[in-house]
């Protein structure tokens with residue numbers, strides 16, 4: 510006798526619509542920074558990818574600075590309930606690959 514169990518995980522994945530909204534907001538952030546005069550050549554050290562990244566579009570989460578790309582990743586993962594906060598995001602970030 511075997512019994513098939515259907516495990517239904519609560520999937521709270523982000524919808525395509527939500528993803529679009531995140532990308533849009535991140536793009537606007539970068540535009541805003543440039544409009545406010547943040548030099549496109551200025552950089553921040555991203556807490557997630559640990560690289561020099563353009564300051565325009567970077568996001569400050571309670572003192573943790575993420576580049577635009579990582580902030581986008583973070584918002585997407587948070588929306589999908591994969592991470593709860595920035596600390597969780599940084600904790601799960603893969604080590605930067607050399608090169």
Ligand SMILES: [Zn+2]
Pocket residue numbers: 555556557558559560562575576577578579580
């Ligand atoms: Zn980054």
